[in-house]
Amino acid sequence: MQGLERIVREHPFFAGLEEGFLELVCGCAKNVRFDAGDYLCHEGEQANEFYMIRHGRVGLEITVPGRASVTFQTIGEGGIVGVSWLVPPYRWNYDAKALELVRAIALDASCLREKSEQDHDLGYELMKRFMPILVQRLQATRLQILDVYGSPR
Amino acid sequence: MRALAPALGDAMVPRIARVRRRRRECPQTWTLEIEPEGAPPDVRFAPGQFNMLYAFGVGEAPVSASGDPAAAGPLVHTIRAVGAVSTALVRLGPGDAVGLRGPFGSGWPLAEAAGRDVVAVAGGLGLAPLRPLILRLLAERERYGKVALLYGTRSPLDILYRRELETWRRRLDSEIEVTVDHAAGGWRGNVGVVTDLVPRAAFDPLHTIAMVCGPEVMMRFAIAALIEAGVAPDAIWLSMERNMKCAIGHCGHCQFGPAFVCKDGPVFRYDRVRDILALKEI
Numbered sequence: 392m393q394g395l396e397r398i399v400r401e402h403p404f405f406a407g408l409e410e411g412f413l414e415l416v417c418g419c420a421k422n423v424r425f426d427a428g429d430y431l432c433h434e435g436e437q438a439n440e441f442y443m444i445r446h447g448r449v450g451l452e453i454t455v456p457g458r459a460s461v462t463f464q465t466i467g468e469g470g471i472v473g474v475s476w477l478v479p480p481y482r483w484n485y486d487a488k489a490l491e492l493v494r495a496i497a498l499d500a501s502c503l504r505e506k507s508e509q510d511h512d513l514g515y516e517l518m519k520r521f522m523p524i525l526v527q528r529l530q531a532t533r534l535q536i537l538d539v540y541g542s543p544r
Numbered sequence: 545m546r547a548l549a550p551a552l553g554d555a556m557v558p559r560i561a562r563v564r565r566r567r568r569e570c571p572q573t574w575t576l577e578i579e580p581e582g583a584p585p586d587v588r589f590a591p592g593q594f595n596m597l598y599a600f601g602v603g604e605a606p607v608s609a610s611g612d613p614a615a616a617g618p619l620v621h622t623i624r625a626v627g628a629v630s631t632a633l634v635r636l637g638p639g640d641a642v643g644l645r646g647p648f649g650s651g652w653p654l655a656e657a658a659g660r661d662v663v664a665v666a667g668g669l670g671l672a673p674l675r676p677l678i679l680r681l682l683a684e685r686e687r688y689g690k691v692a693l694l695y696g697t698r699s700p701l702d703i704l705y706r707r708e709l710e711t712w713r714r715r716l717d718s719e720i721e722v723t724v725d726h727a728a729g730g731w732r733g734n735v736g737v738v739t740d741l742v743p744r745a746a747f748d749p750l751h752t753i754a755m756v757c758g759p760e761v762m763m764r765f766a767i768a769a770l771i772e773a774g775v776a777p778d779a780i781w782l783s784m785e786r787n788m789k790c791a792i793g794h795c796g797h798c799q800f801g802p803a804f805v806c807k808d809g810p811v812f813r814y815d816r817v818r819d820i821l822a823l824k825e826i
Contacts (some may be wrong), residue, residue, distance in 0.1 A: 449734065459728045465735040490732060501740065531572075531737040535725045539759040540668030540698040 395420055399496060402443045403469045404520060412513050419449075419502035425489035431472060432483045439481075441473030441499045447493035452486045463535065465490065471524055476500035546549065555792050558598045558643030563636045568703050573624045574634040575610065575619035580644055587644070589613055591676035592650030592783060592811040595760050597621065598643025599632035606788040606806070607675035609647060613680065619644070621674045622672040623703065626774075648791040650811045652677045652755050653781055661689040661747040663775070665766045667696050667738055667758025671704045673783050674757050678712070685717055687750075693744045696738025696762070699724050700731045701807040717746060733826055738762065742769035749774030755811075756782040764821065767814055776804075780814040 396417050398534065399405050423429060423442070431442055431449060442449075448467045452460040463485075466472050472495075481500065489530050507514030556557075565577040578597075580587060587595075589609045598604040612618030627632040636642055654677065662681055666674045674693075681691050693712070697703055705721060713720040713740065719739045723734035734741070738758075754770050756763050763782050770780055786798035786805040793807030801820035820826055 408822075462727045462731065462735045463725075465723075466770055467734075527740075531740060534737045534739070534762065534765060538698065538725070539762045540696075540702065540725070 431487040438475035589647035592651035593647040595646030667762035670758030694741040777815040
């Protein structure tokens with residue numbers, strides 16, 4: 392467990408997390424690995440986990456009927472895969488594929504949701520860490536929708 | 545950087561130049577190598593400056609210089625065919641004549657970058673005006689701290705200077721990161737917006753000079769990311785694009801608040817244009 396605690400503490404997402412919260416979070420965490428080509432999740436499945444990437448890169452993909460899958464974001468070391476576990480109906484909105492060997496920490500979503508209900512300070516701490524990611528992804532999506540490179544320069 | 549005066553004669557009279565080579569970079573985008581006729585054949589320019597290229601019988605357009613400013617030989621211009629003039633220019637082949645005026649405008653602050661970390665953020669065709677700067681940074685690598693080029697474009701098919709980027713990436717003394725907005729199968733690089741690369745790049749924000757070029761929306765987001773990373777507004781430079789016609793500040797087509805992009809720009813220090821950039825009317 393101590394090894395896991397060290398890994399979680401050193402991940403940028405949980406940088407500076409106070410010890411009590413760290414212990415609660417680690418109670419919901421486990422080490423996972425995915426080989427290149429493995430899927431971390433599929434669109435429509437229950438979002439039972441989110442992943443803190445420690446090594447390797449993950450491609451987030453949307454499948455368009457009749458076309459090849461389109462990758463709209465890659466997440467590398469230090470990044471987070473999965474925000475769907477935060478809001479009902481807790482389902483993945485995309486496929487996430489390991490583009491190379493990926494080592495990650497998987498966090499059990501229902502375990503974290505339950506602990507957050509019991510301890511709102513923990514829930515608030517998690518929200519403070521997830522909100523910047525959500526805002527940053529919203530802004531990135533805006534830029535992608537604008538298709539700015541399609542206009543002349 | 546102080547603007548260099550037009551090379552020869554009346555700034556409004558084009559010299560005749562000949563296309564020496566033409567190569568396709570990506571869909572709709574071509575690089576032309578052109579050589580002025582007569583002596584002197586060389587036109588000196590500073591990284592970031594532009595020339596006015598005249599497709600005879602069609603019209604004239606401003607195009608950034610994309611070659612190595614220290615190298616002798618033809619001028620290099622990368623052009624995307626988006627209108628009548630640019631389409632006529634990219635259709636020119638070896639031996640064809642093109643009108644040339646310039647160079648015009650301000651350049652990237654290469655001298656101010658000495659001894660500091662340098663971050664160049666390019667979006668789409670915005671890599672073309674930054675290429676002369678990158679070539680100089682890499683040629684005199686010992687003069688600078690960390691060097692990072694962060695380049696974002698639409699898709700893997702739209703990557704400009706792809707071979708050259710691959711060569712630069714193989715160097716061990718600089719960080720060259722490329723990302724695309726979306727990709728289908730076969731692309732193993734980054735996917736995401738270029739602004740996402742800023743927090744991941746290795747530089748000391750207190751000793752960094754940043755240079756940004758691309759569509760205006762992308763530049764606004766990139767500058768916000770640089771400032772969030774700790775880079776001072778007066779250490780950020782950007783290259784603006786407006787409807788430049790005369791290129792010498794007489795016609796007023798490219799007015800940008802109290803400045804003219806052709807004469808006072810296209811390269812501006814961010815803190816000097818920040819308020820104007822925020823105005824929707826300009």
